[in-house]
Amino acid sequence: MTQDEGSRRPDAVEDAPTADRPTGEVGAPDQQPPSTSNALREALQSMMSSSVLVTVGAVVLALVIGSVLILVGDTAVQSTLGYLFQRPGDFFREAGRAISDSYVALFQGAIYDSEATTAERRVRPLTETLTIAVPLIFAGLGIGLTFRVGLFNIGGQSQLVLGAILGAWVGFALDMPPVVHIVVVLFAAALGGAIAGAIPGVLKARFGAHEVITTIMLNNTSRYFLLWVLGTGAFLSATPQVSPGLAETARLPLLLGGSFRLHLGFVLVLLTAFAVWWLMERSVLGFQMRAVGVNPEAARTAGMSVRKITVLAMALAGTLCGLAGAMQVAGTEGRLTGSVYGSIGFDAITVALLGRSRPLGTVLAGILFGALAAGGRIMSSRAGTEAELVTVLQAVIVLLIAAPPLVRSVFRLPAPGGPRTRAKEVAA
Amino acid sequence: MKKSILGAATLAVAALTLAACGQAPSDDPTTDGGDGGDTGASEVKACLVSDAGGFDDQSFNQAGFEGLQRAEAELGVEINQIESASDADFAPNIDAMIQEGCTFVIGAGFLLEDAIQSAAEANPEVNFGLVDSGFSDPDFNPVELDNAKPLLFNTAEAAFLGGYVAASMSETGTIATYGGIPIPSVQIFMDGYSDGVDQYNEDTGSDVTLLGWDKEAQTGDFTGDFDNQSNGQNLTTTFLAQGADIILPVAGPVGLGTGAALEANGSGAMIWVDSDGYLTTDYGSLIITSVMKEIGASVFDSIEEQVGGSFSNEPYVGTLENGGVSLAEFHDFEGQVSQEVVDRIAELEEQIISGELVIESPNAP
Numbered sequence: 001m002t003q004d005e006g007s008r009r010p011d012a013v014e015d016a017p018t019a020d021r022p023t024g025e026v027g028a029p030d031q032q033p034p035s036t037s038n039a040l041r042e043a044l045q046s047m048m049s050s051s052v053l054v055t056v057g058a059v060v061l062a063l064v065i066g067s068v069l070i071l072v073g074d075t076a077v078q079s080t081l082g083y084l085f086q087r088p089g090d091f092f093r094e095a096g097r098a099i100s101d102s103y104v105a106l107f108q109g110a111i112y113d114s115e116a117t118t119a120e121r122r123v124r125p126l127t128e129t130l131t132i133a134v135p136l137i138f139a140g141l142g143i144g145l146t147f148r149v150g151l152f153n154i155g156g157q158s159q160l161v162l163g164a165i166l167g168a169w170v171g172f173a174l175d176m177p178p179v180v181h182i183v184v185v186l187f188a189a190a191l192g193g194a195i196a197g198a199i200p201g202v203l204k205a206r207f208g209a210h211e212v213i214t215t216i217m218l219n220n221t222s223r224y225f226l227l228w229v230l231g232t233g234a235f236l237s238a239t240p241q242v243s244p245g246l247a248e249t250a251r252l253p254l255l256l257g258g259s260f261r262l263h264l265g266f267v268l269v270l271l272t273a274f275a276v277w278w279l280m281e282r283s284v285l286g287f288q289m290r291a292v293g294v295n296p297e298a299a300r301t302a303g304m305s306v307r308k309i310t311v312l313a314m315a316l317a318g319t320l321c322g323l324a325g326a327m328q329v330a331g332t333e334g335r336l337t338g339s340v341y342g343s344i345g346f347d348a349i350t351v352a353l354l355g356r357s358r359p360l361g362t363v364l365a366g367i368l369f370g371a372l373a374a375g376g377r378i379m380s381s382r383a384g385t386e387a388e389l390v391t392v393l394q395a396v397i398v399l400l401i402a403a404p405p406l407v408r409s410v411f412r413l414p415a416p417g418g419p420r421t422r423a424k425e426v427a428a
Numbered sequence: 429m430k431k432s433i434l435g436a437a438t439l440a441v442a443a444l445t446l447a448a449c450g451q452a453p454s455d456d457p458t459t460d461g462g463d464g465g466d467t468g469a470s471e472v473k474a475c476l477v478s479d480a481g482g483f484d485d486q487s488f489n490q491a492g493f494e495g496l497q498r499a500e501a502e503l504g505v506e507i508n509q510i511e512s513a514s515d516a517d518f519a520p521n522i523d524a525m526i527q528e529g530c531t532f533v534i535g536a537g538f539l540l541e542d543a544i545q546s547a548a549e550a551n552p553e554v555n556f557g558l559v560d561s562g563f564s565d566p567d568f569n570p571v572e573l574d575n576a577k578p579l580l581f582n583t584a585e586a587a588f589l590g591g592y593v594a595a596s597m598s599e600t601g602t603i604a605t606y607g608g609i610p611i612p613s614v615q616i617f618m619d620g621y622s623d624g625v626d627q628y629n630e631d632t633g634s635d636v637t638l639l640g641w642d643k644e645a646q647t648g649d650f651t652g653d654f655d656n657q658s659n660g661q662n663l664t665t666t667f668l669a670q671g672a673d674i675i676l677p678v679a680g681p682v683g684l685g686t687g688a689a690l691e692a693n694g695s696g697a698m699i700w701v702d703s704d705g706y707l708t709t710d711y712g713s714l715i716i717t718s719v720m721k722e723i724g725a726s727v728f729d730s731i732e733e734q735v736g737g738s739f740s741n742e743p744y745v746g747t748l749e750n751g752g753v754s755l756a757e758f759h760d761f762e763g764q765v766s767q768e769v770v771d772r773i774a775e776l777e778e779q780i781i782s783g784e785l786v787i788e789s790p791n792a793p
Contacts, residue, residue: 113527121527128520231652238564239541240609241653258550261519333516335542339480342514377524381508 037210041150041293055354055361057407058400059368062393067099069392070385074098101383109378110371120259125374127262131332133370134265135160135324139348140366141269141276142197142320144357146211148280149313150293155200155215156321157345158222159193163322165229166192168243168329168336171250173234181249185330186268186323193322194315196222201314205307211314219345227338235336243336252331265327270363272320277359289313321345350398369394473506474499474731475530477521479537482511486708487680488723492536492559495727502728503735518543526554532734534559534579534727538613548576555739557730559723560613562743562793574741579726580793581613581746583701583719584620585780586753587676588787589773590699590719591624593755594674595636596769597697597716604639604672606649606663608679612791614650617678617701617719619643619789631772639672646790651682660685668693674716676701687711697761704756716765718756725751745793749781 071077077098080090108115110129116122139156146153167189176184200214230241237244252263280286291299292309300306328340351369355361376390400407407413476496478489493509500507508528510521518540525533526547533554535544538561545563548556556576563571563578594603605621607614618641625638640663641648651659660682664675668689673696677683683700687709690696700709700718709715729752730744746752755773758765779785 109524116527117529124523124527128523132520227653227655239538239561240611242539242542245542328516332519337515337539339514340516342516374520377510377521378527381510381524381528387511 040152040212051404051413053411053413054404054407055356055401057411057413058354058397061400061407061410062396063103065396066389066393067103069389070098070102071095073386073389102379102385102389105379105383105385106372106375108375108382110375113378115382124260125378127256127260128374129367129371130266131261131263131370132373133366134263134269134331135327135344136347136351136369137269137273137363137366138265138324138327139321139344140351140355140362141273141359142193142317142324143348144352144355144359144362145276145280145289145320146313146317147352147357148293149289149309150296151204151310151313151317152212153197153200153215153314153317154212154349155196155218155318155345156324156348157341157343158215158218159196159318159321160325160328160341160345161222161226162196162325163189163191163193163318164325164329164336164340165226167322167326168246169234171246171330172244172335175247176249178249181247182252182330185246185250186326189322189326189329190319191322193318193320193325195318197318197321198311198315201311204314205310226336226341230336230338237335241338245335246330250330251334252327261332263327263331265331268323269327272323273359273363276320280359285312321348324348347394350394353398353401472503472532472731472734473508473528473530474532474534474734475508475510475525475528476534476536476727477518477525477540478509478511479518479535479539480512480514481537483509487703488559489536491703491721491723492534492727495724496534496731498724499728499731503732505731505735515539519547522547526551531555532557532731532739534730536723537561544576545571545573548573551575555734557727557744559726560721572741575739577730577739577741578743578793579723579730579746580743581721581726581753582616582787582789582792583613583721583746583753584616584623584787584789584792585748586719586755587617587620587701588624588627588780589755589777590676590717591621591638592628592773592776593624593717593765593769594621594676594699595625595628595634596632597761597765598636598674600671600673601635602637602639602671603674603676604664604667604670605676605678606640606651606660606667608651608654608682610648610650612793614678615641615646615648616789616791616793617676618648619791620719620787621676623787623789627776639667639670651679654680654682657682657685657688661689664689665693668696672696674698676719684709684711687714690714700756706756706759713760715759716761717758720754720756722746722752722754743793747781748777 077091077094080094084091109125111126113122113125139160142159143153143156167185170188171185174184196218200211200218203209203214204211229235230243235243252265254260255262255264255266280290288299288304288309291302291304292306296306324344325341329336333340347369351365352362355365372390372393376387379385379389380387474496476492481487481489483489483493496507496509499505508525508530510524512518512521522533522535522543531554533547534557536559541558541561541563544556544558552575554575557579558576559579560581561578562580563573563576565571603625605618607618622638622641622643625636628634629636649663651663660677660679664686667675675686675696676699677686678701680702686698690698691714697714697716700715702721703718704720705715705718706712726744726746729750733739748754776785780787
């Protein structure tokens with residue numbers, strides 16, 4: 001594991017310096033079983049503590065690897081390869097065209113579309129990026145919170161689904177005045193997520209069932225639960241497998257008017273990110289959660305209830321993921337459908353890892369992923385590059401984040417913590 | 429270890445080098461852009477948004493995409509397409525197509541109804557199409573949109589022929605049908621099927637009974653969804669126990685459960701729906717014929733209409749006449765269906781096309 005909590009770490013992503021953060025040293029090697037849990041804990045910590053430069057390096061490397069894939073997938077480039085030695089210029093011209101077409105289209109789809117005809121259309125991509133980022137950030141904040149408590153919460157999907165179900169039902173079945181209704185929808189979604197999060201939390205705290213297993217199982221359970229719910233009378237609408245639309249009073253208001261999808265959720269998620277930062281870095285509960293994350297034994301010895309913290313952290317994570325579900329049903333979609341959750345719960349794990357489980361990092365990582373998702377659509381339709389390239393980019397970024405020594409050696413970054421750590425990393 | 433990697437690398441480089449020694453194409457500028465003559469032929473840019481099935485689903489999306497490609501080849505229109513991975517992709521994907529300058533955006537399947545409807549309301553300058561569904565307001569009332577065209581199918585006409593064949597092939601004198609969800613686009617198959625059986629009874633004086641659907645009362649058996657194949661299997665087993673030997677499942681992939689039940693039973697056969705089940709399922713040997721919705725034809729025809737310079741929000745309705753619905757080949761059952769029936773089917777088809785015979789259905793579009 002890496003102990004790069006040293007003073008020279010460039011900490012731009014960090015909201016504030018945290019002098020009191022215990023170093024990895026505390027989690028000393030001679031711990032009692034369960035050992036798998038410890039290994040996981042160490043892996044988690046090493047992933048979270050990779051520096052900002054490594055993160056940026058991973059993104060750059062992923063784009064380079066993506067370029068190779070673009071070349072492999074481009075038929076025009078392939079045909080020039082056949083006569084590479086006779087006229088190498090063709091290959092390089094075609095390769096340059098393929099790569100720049102794809103990445104330019106990715107940029108146009110994510111930030112600013114210079115090819116669009118109206119001003120609205122030109123700026124729309126950026127608002128799309130932010131819209132897609134909203135649920136990703138919510139769920140990423142939840143997942144990141146559990147990471148810091150040393151829990152590998154894979155259940156973002158189930159927490160999101162339960163939140164979406166409760167939120168949607170409150171949204172279309174109840175009749176309430178404008179502002180109250182949306183608040184109730186958000187509370188219902190948060191409650192749904194909290195329940196889905198607390199179940200594996202209790203199972204872990206009370207019976208020692210590993211949260212990876214239980215959350216993955218709950219993901220499947222919730223998926224089928226959703227399909228069943230959509231078939232019940234309460235959720236019946238004119239279209240099969242689609243719930244009635246949420247009432248206007250239950251929808252999150254649009255921030256930029258009818259031609260953009262960006263909704264109030266974007267403001268809410270920024271406020272929430274700040275709240276999570278405050279909770280983790282400034283509150284007693286946050287200190288306890290971080291202490292349990294670093295070393296549960298020490299935390300127990302210090303008089304903290306590890307069980308209580310575990311359940312609480314999972315429920316809090318569920319709350320945040322449930323709100324991500326609310327963003328889907330009350331924000332962009334306006335109704336509950338069989339696959340309303342997409343892959344947000346899983347992408348959020350990546351977002352949390354990339355954001356190093358810190359709120360600001362998660363916000364930035366969520367926006368990056370939103371940009372990749374929004375840009376991927378235009379990239380595939382404008383440049384003809386497979387949209388799956390975006391998935392590959394995301395996966396490569398995570399792989400590289402998980403292997404900081406690799407990125408450091410590629411970019412010749414110094415290993416933090418001096419030669420001792422480096423020797424350890426190489427050995428690992 | 430190192431050496432073997434080195435060896436492999438050398439080999440790979442050698443192979444790549446040899447592969448790269450080919451002849452460069454001549455620099456004749458006239459060779460590329462050969463089909464440039466089409467430009468200006470039309471200003472239509474037709475685009476298709478898939479549902480979560482993707483364009484290789486052997487069903488709706490694939491058929492729609494084939495229609496789109498045919499439009500590109502035969503009409504010279506520009507096309508574009510995008511696949512949705514989940515329901516949450518519908519709205520942004522439709523919007524990406526609008527951003528790409530599409531003038532006609534088609535949603536493949538009823539799941540896109542809401543997304544197409546809101547896009548149509550927000551983008552009055554763009555035309556929209558929706559496969560297999562009309563538009564409705566929150567209270568289930570149908571609505572018409574000026575710039576959105578439903579692509580619907582009067583499958584009762586083809587199902588009528590399917591019911592006739594099924595009745596003629598039954599040895600027990602009992603056949604059956606069931607649906608996935610009680611919605612008009614499902615029930616219309618069952619209506620036509622029921623009428624086909626009645627027609628056979630009238631023609632031959634026999635008394636074939638139909639289980640699973642009562643056209644008068646509009647009630648029948650449904651599995652409840654389009655996913656759970658075991659429901660289809662259970663329902664089919666019940667029908668078989670009641671003496672039915674030919675089943676028409678109108679439930680998408682749930683119909684595969686009928687295939688499994690028939691296989692376990694060792695006798696009986698089925699009639700597939702939507703696509704030619706002989707080609708798209710593993711139960712080809714059990715499928716007498718299929719009642720097909722030609723989704724590709726509907727996509728193609730609706731694009732062709734706009735190339736002609738007109739767009740109407742009148743629904744496209746696939747019929748036997750315009751080839752939007754049809755009865756598939758008999759494949760393995762070729763020869764088992766008697767010549768009399770084959771001739772009579774052709775005769776009935778002609779009567780339907782000419783309008784002499786009208787298949788009435790309360791679910792008709």
